[in-house]
Amino acid sequence: MKNKTLAEKAAQELLKFIQDKNMVEGEKLPNEYELSNQLGVGRNTVREAVRILASRNILKIKQGAGTFISDKPGMVEDPLGFLFMEDRRKLVSDLMQVRLIVEPAIAALAAQNATEEDHRQLTRICQEIENLIFEGKDFSEKDRAFHSKLAESTQNLVMKNLIPVICQGVRVFSTTVSAQEYKQTIETHRKILQAVKERRGVDAEQAMSYHLLYNIQRFQKEEDLT
Numbered sequence: 295m296k297n298k299t300l301a302e303k304a305a306q307e308l309l310k311f312i313q314d315k316n317m318v319e320g321e322k323l324p325n326e327y328e329l330s331n332q333l334g335v336g337r338n339t340v341r342e343a344v345r346i347l348a349s350r351n352i353l354k355i356k357q358g359a360g361t362f363i364s365d366k367p368g369m370v371e372d373p374l375g376f377l378f379m380e381d382r383r384k385l386v387s388d389l390m391q392v393r394l395i396v397e398p399a400i401a402a403l404a405a406q407n408a409t410e411e412d413h414r415q416l417t418r419i420c421q422e423i424e425n426l427i428f429e430g431k432d433f434s435e436k437d438r439a440f441h442s443k444l445a446e447s448t449q450n451l452v453m454k455n456l457i458p459v460i461c462q463g464v465r466v467f468s469t470t471v472s473a474q475e476y477k478q479t480i481e482t483h484r485k486i487l488q489a490v491k492e493r494r495g496v497d498a499e500q501a502m503s504y505h506l507l508y509n510i511q512r513f514q515k516e517e518d519l520t
Contacts, residue, residue, distance in 0.1 A: 308344070
């Protein structure tokens with residue numbers, strides 16, 4: 295218990311060190327020897343502290359390379375435990391309801407706050423989705439990237455932290471509904487993107503609502519056939 299308490303305290307000190315140094319995603323931490331001196335604890339305690347922060351997805355340990363700030367510090371892939379929910383059809387239905395509440399507002403806020411760089415990245419992702427569709431390839435990963443980037447483009451720190459939930463919602467839907475939709479995906483993504491770039495919040499919100507409602511209808515039709 296004593297060692298565990300010491301490691302927890304060291305983890306808090308290490309987190310403070312990271313924050314004080316304004317370390318960013320992907321940046322490498324000093325080696326164990328330097329951290330040991332910095333925190334005033336032994337190297338074994340440093341190791342434990344690093345493991346604690348790695349378990350919280352704040353740090354990423356790369357064997358042979360060192361320890362780095364995680365790409366999405368503190369954010370886990372499945373924060374709400376969707377993977378452990380057995381009724382997948384019910385989960386998809388409930389997730390789509392939540393997305394319909396949240397994502398149109400995200401699109402509207404992105405239209406208001408997105409930067410020119412956000413516009414460029416959204417445009418690139420949109421084009422990559424279309425390229426995959428024209429090549430007959432799976433575009434679900436890029437689809438998640440598009441919705442994630444919209445959330446980032448709101449410039450809202452809390453909204454950005456909803457990204458894992460949004461991504462998981464898109465992932466669960468794409469793996470549950472049997473067929474991918476191509477034409478509607480291209481059209482609605484283009485409408486959302488154009489509205490965001492032209493800062494037309496209401497139009498971005500409506501385009502996202504239409505996109506999600508269409509997917510809900512697709513899902514319900516499949517449900518009726520089963």
